[in-house]
Amino acid sequence: MTDPAEIDPARSKELMAIEAEAFFYTVFEFLGYDFRHYTDASRNRRLMAFVDRHSLGSISRAQDRVLRDPSLLASFLSTMTINVTEMFRDPSVFTKIRTDLLPRLATYPRIRIWVAGCATGEEAYSMAILLDEAGLLDRSTIYATDIDSESLRVAASAIYPADTMVGATRNYQASGGERPFSDWYVAKYDRSILNPALRSRLEFFSHNLATDSTFGEFHLILCRNVFIYFEETLQRRAERMFWDSLAPFGHLVIGPREGLTVDGMKLFKAQDRRLGIYAKTQNQRARP
Ligand SMILES: C[S@@+](CC[C@H](N)C(=O)[O-])C[C@H]1O[C@@H](n2cnc3c(N)ncnc32)[C@H](O)[C@@H]1O
Known part of the structure; x- marks a missing residue:
């Protein structure tokens, strides 16, 4: 004893x-x-x-x-949950979405995008800005999900601390954005309120990548800086769910800091491995 x-x-x-x-x-x-x-x-x-x-x-x-x-x-x-995020995070990813993915998205009458692990929403609003600039926002819906209800509450408010707009502007410009970034928000005291037109195309809700299943079909899924917290089994589950959730020829963006699992590499073909941009493979038999 x-x-x-x-x-x-x-x-x-x-x-x-x-x-x-x-x-x-x-x-x-x-x-x-x-x-x-x-x-x-x-x-x-x-x-x-x-x-x-x-x-x-x-x-x-x-x-x-x-x-x-x-x-x-x-x-x-x-x-x-670690909800660190920012608008136009990793600007080169947004440059690539702008140049390579938006032209394909433009071919759909209704565009459906899922931002998984959206934290406080900045990534989803950045996507909405890209779509608006391309004249696609009116026919798009962005579904933005997370497990952290506190983060989702901030996201749904579309209100951010005013000082974050400095970095957001810098990132937006680095991504190739050409408009004055202040077109997208109004400053009020120490807050910046994003343009309601952006908010109107976004739906924020709770979804757990570890336990919930898919909720529709999407042309583009972004899930960046989330896999880093997952063990391989959990990441494999999410990868399979994303494959099931993507329309034929749909894209998955995981960003530059993470990679797919060996099984995930059978489900998706790298379009830009450095930036973490993948296309859904069509071969059902490739599924693990
Ligand atoms: C570091 S943030 C990434 C935010 C944004 N995607 C980005 O790249 O800036 C990670 C987010 O993943 C969310 N998350 C962690 N586990 C999750 C799960 N099982 N299902 C959904 N979201 C999850 C966290 O709540 C957090 O908001």
Whole structure:
């Protein structure tokens, strides 16, 4: 028998990992939020940060509280998700969308785009700006989803801190945008309110890439800076869902920081591997 006071630091780390596994399993079983296949180190670090922030003392106590207190659950979900984003993030990706993907999108009478893991919405609004400039916004709908309800609330408001418009303008210009960026928002005190015409073509709602299924057919899907938090099994699930969700010849944009899994490479053909732009393969038999 070991006296609890004598559990050495290495073993207490082990204990923490076991408690964390149990926590994430319970959260999945009882609440349906699946963090079981997120990369371990950052997932457990975030869980501990959550425990500390709310002075919960232990993971087991956190588990009990999260299961019973909706406001604590919302706070837990926000802690678990990293919602850093910006307008026209990685401008060269938007340049490529502008030059290579918009001409194909223009051939559809109704354009459907899914921005998965949209965080606070900047990526979806950037897409709306591209479509508007190309005269395509009126016949487009952008479905923008995330699991973090707090982020989605900001996204739906279309209001951002005024100082973020400096970086947004710089990125927009770097992506090849030629209009004054101030055409897209009005400044009010320390806020910038995006043009309502952009907002009117966007639908924000909750969707979990780990547990939910597809909700339609899209011509273009963007899912950038999300796979980085997923273990391979979870990424494979999302890749298959994106394949199922894309219309023939549809495109998937994952951005320059991430790659597809080996199975994903059978579902999508690289159109620009450096920028993370892929086209859906048509060969059903290629599916893993
Ligand atoms: C770093 S942000 C990326 C935002 C934007 N796509 C970009 O590239 O700027 C990652 C987003 O993925 C979301 N996310 C994490 N796990 C998710 C899941 N299982 N389903 C849907 N969204 C998820 C997070 O809530 C977060 O808002």
